[in-house]
Structures are given as structure tokens and as C-alpha cells.
Amino acid sequence: MDYPGRLIKIGEDDAAIVQALRRQLGLMMGGDSDPVARLDPKGTVFDAGMKRVVKLFQARHVDSAGRPLKQDGEIGALTWGAIFGTESVPASADAGTDLLARVLAVAAGEEEKEVREVPMNSNRGPDVEKYLARVGAPGGLPWCCAFVYYCFDEASKALGRTGNPMVRTAGCLDHWNKAVAKGATRIPAAAATADPARLAPGMIFIMDHGRGAGHTGLVESISAGILATIEGNTDASRTREGGGVYRLARKVGEINKGFIDYGPLG
Structure with a gap:
């Protein structure tokens, strides 16, 4: 069964979806032999008992990138993919427009150059200052x-x-605040988490770290709720103050502000 493009949780009114989930959870959790994970496969209500089993499933399983699932008892794209397989969740590697495809090609070229700060952790270096100069900002x-x-x-x-x-x-x-005035489309974080099919390669993610600080990068592809990204000022720790340009993998749910799409202008 394919992901329906929304969070499935207590109160879900599609009986067919609930029954399919109960049946599959029972198979994967060994409900016949484990009373704690037992669900009536004929049931059609997402109730507190089903939420408890979903949380147990999330505690025992990982997403397609091998990372722990969020144990919230709700079924988004990552948990759905863990239950029904990643092929049940839409994936995309097509930027859709010539502009966004070229943007990703430029970003990939910078990543392949292994751009790094010089010295490390300085926000400086020939390439870094080249980027900052394009927006009229000083080095550092x-x-x-x-x-x-x-x-x-x-x-x-x-x-x-x-x-x-x-x-x-x-x-x-x-x-983020000015993108709409430029003609771009914004997708808030909650909408993207509920339906990752709304996302596409070439979009820009925005994270809000509070007190005016944030982080951003480019979405290169999406698969089963996992983003492949190309980012500057980061590293393998996936922080906002890393020392280079890197390809990383992030869960859609990590992006707490949202996504900006310049595709309509491409």
C-alpha cells in the first residue's frame, strides 16, 4: 500500500488504511507470539492501543537510512516506509527545471572540489569568501x-x-521571510513532514536554530522521507558551523522551518 501523503494517527477515518496497518504491524511485530504487540487485524479504528503498538514498532525499527524512528505513535513517511517498504513512499531525483538542475550541478561541482574553510572553523578561505562576496557579505x-x-x-x-x-x-x-516576495513558493515544515511527495530536488531547506540563527542547503533527491542534500558551512556532524561543502542525509522531519521552491521561476 502506498503512503497516502498525510500523517496517520489516532482518529484516522480511512478504515482500509487502518486495517492494512494493523495487519502489517501484526506480521512484523510477531503479535501472535508477543501479547504486548498484539492487534486485532480486522480492527478499523486507530485507537490508543494501536498507538501503543506503533510506538513499540518505532522503538524496535529504523528508517531507510538506518536511523531510529521518532517514537510518537504517529505514522509519517519514515514509519510508513519501515512498515510497508521504501518503495511504498514516493521518491524523486528529477529537478524538474533547467535552472534547478543546473543549480544542483554547480553545487555538486563545489562538493567534488572538497571546499573547506582555511583555516578550519574560521568561516574564511578563498572559496568561502567567494560565496560571501556574491551576497555582499564580508569574510568571517x-x-x-x-x-x-x-x-x-x-x-x-x-x-x-x-x-x-x-x-x-x-x-x-x-x-525565508523574503522568498515569497521574489515569487518563490514556501512549504512549511509540518506540511513537508506530512507529505514528502510535495518536495523535489532543487528546493532549498531552511532550519531555525533560534535567536536569529539558522541553516540552509539544497535538496538533491528524496527517498522514503530521507533527503540527500548538498550544504555549505557544515560537516559530517551536520551542524550549522562546520568547515566545508558536504553531501549529507537528513530526515524531512529535521527541517523545522520549511522549504523554498524556485521551480515556478525556472
């Missing part, structure tokens, strides 16, 4: 958003466009 500032702007700028020039559609800023949250 956080540069994840400047990296994304640089990728859009280089892609726009390569395609002979008269301008870069992205907001010219080094601020992740400033970008």
Missing part, C-alpha cells in the same frame, strides 16, 4: 546561505538568464 560570517545563492547565481549565468531569482542574502531566516 556564516556562509551556508551565501553558498546556496552562489549556486543559483552561477546557474543563472550559465543559462544566460538576466538575473538570479533567489533572494540575495547571507541570512537563512531573512531568505
Whole structure:
């Protein structure tokens, strides 16, 4: 059964979905031999007992990237993929427009160059300062958003466009606030978590770390609720103050602000 594009939780009114989940959870959790995980496979109500079994399933299983599932008793794309298989959740690797495809090609080229801060943890270095200069910012500032702007700028020039559609800023949250005025579409975090099929390669993710701090990067592909990303000012720890350009994997649910889509302008 394919993921229906929304969170499934207590009160779900689609009896067929609830029954299919009960049946599959029973098979995967050994309900016949484990009373704690037992569910009536003919039941059609997502009740407190079913939520308890879903939480138990989440505690015992991992997502498609091998990471622990969130133990909330609700079934989003990651838990659904763990229950029914990753092929039941939409995946996408097609940027959809020439602009976004070129943006990702530029970002991939920077990642392949192994761009790193010089010295490390300084927010400086020839490439870093090149990114910051594109948004009119001095060296030494956080540069994840400047990296994304640089990728859009280089892609726009390569395609002979008269301008870069992205907001010219080094601020992740400033970008989020101004994107709609530039003609971009915003997808809030809750909507993306409920239905990752709304996301596509070439979109920009925005994370809010509080007190005006944030982090951003490019979505390269999506599979079963896992984002493959290309990001600047990060590293394998997936922090917002890392020392280079890296390819990383993130859960859609990690992105707590949302996504920006310049596809309609491409």
C-alpha cells in the first residue's frame, strides 16, 4: 500500500488504511507470539492501543537510512516506509527545471572540489569568501546561505538568464521571510513532514536554530522521507558551523522551518 501523503494517527477515518496497518504491524511485530504487540487485524479504528503498538514498532525499527524512528505513535513517511517498504513512499531525483538542475550541478561541482574553510572553523578561505562576496557579505560570517545563492547565481549565468531569482542574502531566516516576495513558493515544515511527495530536488531547506540563527542547503533527491542534500558551512556532524561543502542525509522531519521552491521561476 502506498503512503497516502498525510500523517496517520489516532482518529484516522480511512478504515482500509487502518486495517492494512494493523495487519502489517501484526506480521512484523510477531503479535501472535508477543501479547504486548498484539492487534486485532480486522480492527478499523486507530485507537490508543494501536498507538501503543506503533510506538513499540518505532522503538524496535529504523528508517531507510538506518536511523531510529521518532517514537510518537504517529505514522509519517519514515514509519510508513519501515512498515510497508521504501518503495511504498514516493521518491524523486528529477529537478524538474533547467535552472534547478543546473543549480544542483554547480553545487555538486563545489562538493567534488572538497571546499573547506582555511583555516578550519574560521568561516574564511578563498572559496568561502567567494560565496560571501556574491551576497555582499564580508569574510568571517556564516556562509551556508551565501553558498546556496552562489549556486543559483552561477546557474543563472550559465543559462544566460538576466538575473538570479533567489533572494540575495547571507541570512537563512531573512531568505525565508523574503522568498515569497521574489515569487518563490514556501512549504512549511509540518506540511513537508506530512507529505514528502510535495518536495523535489532543487528546493532549498531552511532550519531555525533560534535567536536569529539558522541553516540552509539544497535538496538533491528524496527517498522514503530521507533527503540527500548538498550544504555549505557544515560537516559530517551536520551542524550549522562546520568547515566545508558536504553531501549529507537528513530526515524531512529535521527541517523545522520549511522549504523554498524556485521551480515556478525556472
